[in-house]
Amino acid sequence: MESLANFYLIPGLVLGAIYAMSATGLSLIYGVMGFAHFAHGELLAFGAYAALVAVRGLGISPWAAIPLAIAATTPLAWAADRAFYARLRRSLPAVLLISSFATALMIRAVLYLGFGPTPLSYGTGIVPPLVWAGFRMQQRHASIILGATAAALSLHLLLSRSRAGRAMRAMADDPDLARITGVNVDAVIRLTWAVAAALAATAGVFLGIDTELQPVMGFNVLLASFAAAILGGIGRPWGSALGGLILGLAEELSSYPLLDGTPLLSPAYKTGVAFAVLVVMLIVRPQGLFRGMG
Amino acid sequence: MEQAALYLATMLTLAGIYAALALGLNLQWGLTGLMNFGGLGFVAMGAYTAALLTAPASASHLGGFGWPWWAAWPLAAFAGVALALPIGAIALRLRADYLAVATIGIAEIVRLAVRNEDWLTGGPLGVPGIPRPFEALGLPWGQVAYLALVAAVVAGLFALAQATARSPFGRALRAVRDDEEAAKAVGKNPARLRLQAFLLGAAFMGLGGAMLSAFFKFMGPEALDPVTTTFLVWVMLIAGGSGNNTGAVLGAVAVWAVWAATDWLAAQLPGELATRAAYVRLFLIGLALQVILLARPQGLIGERIGQR
Numbered sequence: 093m094e095s096l097a098n099f100y101l102i103p104g105l106v107l108g109a110i111y112a113m114s115a116t117g118l119s120l121i122y123g124v125m126g127f128a129h130f131a132h133g134e135l136l137a138f139g140a141y142a143a144l145v146a147v148r149g150l151g152i153s154p155w156a157a158i159p160l161a162i163a164a165t166t167p168l169a170w171a172a173d174r175a176f177y178a179r180l181r182r183s184l185p186a187v188l189l190i191s192s193f194a195t196a197l198m199i200r201a202v203l204y205l206g207f208g209p210t211p212l213s214y215g216t217g218i219v220p221p222l223v224w225a226g227f228r229m230q231q232r233h234a235s236i237i238l239g240a241t242a243a244a245l246s247l248h249l250l251l252s253r254s255r256a257g258r259a260m261r262a263m264a265d266d267p268d269l270a271r272i273t274g275v276n277v278d279a280v281i282r283l284t285w286a287v288a289a290a291l292a293a294t295a296g297v298f299l300g301i302d303t304e305l306q307p308v309m310g311f312n313v314l315l316a317s318f319a320a321a322i323l324g325g326i327g328r329p330w331g332s333a334l335g336g337l338i339l340g341l342a343e344e345l346s347s348y349p350l351l352d353g354t355p356l357l358s359p360a361y362k363t364g365v366a367f368a369v370l371v372v373m374l375i376v377r378p379q380g381l382f383r384g385m386g
Numbered sequence: 387m388e389q390a391a392l393y394l395a396t397m398l399t400l401a402g403i404y405a406a407l408a409l410g411l412n413l414q415w416g417l418t419g420l421m422n423f424g425g426l427g428f429v430a431m432g433a434y435t436a437a438l439l440t441a442p443a444s445a446s447h448l449g450g451f452g453w454p455w456w457a458a459w460p461l462a463a464f465a466g467v468a469l470a471l472p473i474g475a476i477a478l479r480l481r482a483d484y485l486a487v488a489t490i491g492i493a494e495i496v497r498l499a500v501r502n503e504d505w506l507t508g509g510p511l512g513v514p515g516i517p518r519p520f521e522a523l524g525l526p527w528g529q530v531a532y533l534a535l536v537a538a539v540v541a542g543l544f545a546l547a548q549a550t551a552r553s554p555f556g557r558a559l560r561a562v563r564d565d566e567e568a569a570k571a572v573g574k575n576p577a578r579l580r581l582q583a584f585l586l587g588a589a590f591m592g593l594g595g596a597m598l599s600a601f602f603k604f605m606g607p608e609a610l611d612p613v614t615t616t617f618l619v620w621v622m623l624i625a626g627g628s629g630n631n632t633g634a635v636l637g638a639v640a641v642w643a644v645w646a647a648t649d650w651l652a653a654q655l656p657g658e659l660a661t662r663a664a665y666v667r668l669f670l671i672g673l674a675l676q677v678i679l680l681a682r683p684q685g686l687i688g689e690r691i692g693q694r
Contacts, residue, residue: 128483197672204665367491
């Protein structure tokens with residue numbers, strides 16, 4: 093029981109929190125702008141590396157570098173929108189998707205140029221785990237789960253309580269209606285990018301703290317994020333967040349030795365779990381688990 | 387002189403293989419509007435099928451069965467179809483972007499399987515010793531003969547793609563792409579048409595994989611890279627003109643020429659800079675794609691409908 097929690101449930105929750113933050117941003121972009129943003133993983137990686145620069149340059153901890161990572165990633169998202177997506181706004185969603193794919197390649201190339209392909213780390217050293225009656229939890233895991241909860245809470249307040257958040261939801265529901273009722277479309281789009289980039293950058297730093305930094309780290313998360321967004325009903329931020337948690341848990345639990353000590357699924361195929369969930373969802377319930385949850 | 391001819395034959399052979407992949411993607415995206423971002427998966431299926439069937443027997447992977455290439459290649463095309471069938475049947479009923487996600491997923495699964503199923507694929511060691519047709523002729527004639535074979539296959543695929551685009555079936559595919567409701571209203575079945583186009587494109591990619599593995603004489607997990615097997619093909623098609631088979635071939639040859647030339651230039655740079663040049667090229671593929679989408683979305687030669 094303890095080993096299930098220590099080695100599978102807690103890491104699953106941590107991974108799930110990272111997927112959830114990434115998937116929520118994807119879902120918001122899809123809702124407001126109507127296209128699948130394939131450069132989302134690269135925003136995440138960019139945030140992680142921006143924090144690395146701050147950690148090395150200023151000698152601060154990666155946690156303290158999160159605001160700087162957000163401050164670096166948001167303008168990047170705005171720039172990509174201004175340079176490419178805004179000009180293609182009237183094209184087919186497929187064209188925007190291909191364009192975001194091209195953006196992904198460009199950001200990844202910049203990360204490779206700046207930092208090389210070798211995995212890097214923030215070098216936080218070894219911290220003793222929190223122990224409670226046989227349950228052990230790495231401190232970084234506790235912090236990531238707390239941080240993700242705080243992010244979810246702030247997003248909830250933004251979307252439900254603020255005027256800007258309501259405008260965002262109005263855009264997602266019906267862009268034309270929002271436009272004729274006087275919603276400032278450009279401002280909403282800028283805000284959406286800022287929120288999505290902030291979530292992605294934070295998720296990137298979390299992923300970097302939990303594992304290591306690599307230019308392809310975001311691309312590896314992308315598939316799971318899309319699967320989570322589809323699981324939760326794409327365009328619905330809360331569904332996507334829950335979808336992310338479910339996928340993170342499913343991925344870690346897939347290698348749990350339930351029967352006679354052999355893992356359910358060879359850990360080499362862990363990243364395939366997201367895909368399997370995606371396929372099952374597309375067959376059974378393509379509209380997502382939580383239709384009508386807002 | 388002979389060295390230059392050999393180099394030219396190598397480059398043209400690869401350009402021909404890329405033309406096959408671009409023609410396959412054109413059937414899917416250009417003609418039917420299906421976003422396949424998992425080209426690598428279908429190419430790998432074809433490449434490994436052909437590799438295992440033609441390679442000499444070995445204990446480090448399944449087979450090889452020592453088949454002749456002409457028996458193995460059709461099965462390689464079929465292997466691409468076999469992978470496309472389930473994924474197409476599931477994802478094509480749904481929104482266009484779901485196929486993009488699903489194909490990335492299937493390519494990822496194929497990559498994992500290739501790396502981990504040692505009994506089947508030899509794992510990281512791969513499948514060595516794949517015979518190349520006509521290599522008994524020695525250099526450079528064996529190389530030239532293989533180029534001729536690839537050119538003949540590509541010519542056949544081009545003719546097939548042209549016939550498809552001009553047939554009533556091809557018109558129905560374009561109708562589904564441009565206005566699904568209208569196509570339905572005149573009694574077409576969009577789901578079935580999409581699936582057929584997807585399978586046909588996957589067969590082209592499988593065959594392309596077979597030609598690639600015979601050309602390399604080796605197939606392993608490192609031999610197929612998403613950048614060169616999937617993304618570069620997208621650039622080729624969009625640059626050449628999606629919807630136009632001539633554009634697909636032209637784009638493949640032109641983009642490959644640029645790619646190979648920059649590869650050669652990068653190789654002249656000293657050590658550290660050479661690896662960096664690879665990343666600059668990655669950046670440039672992305673930028674080229676953006677510029678084409680913004681400045682010339684129809685590509686070098688756009689789609690021409692109704693032209694004979």
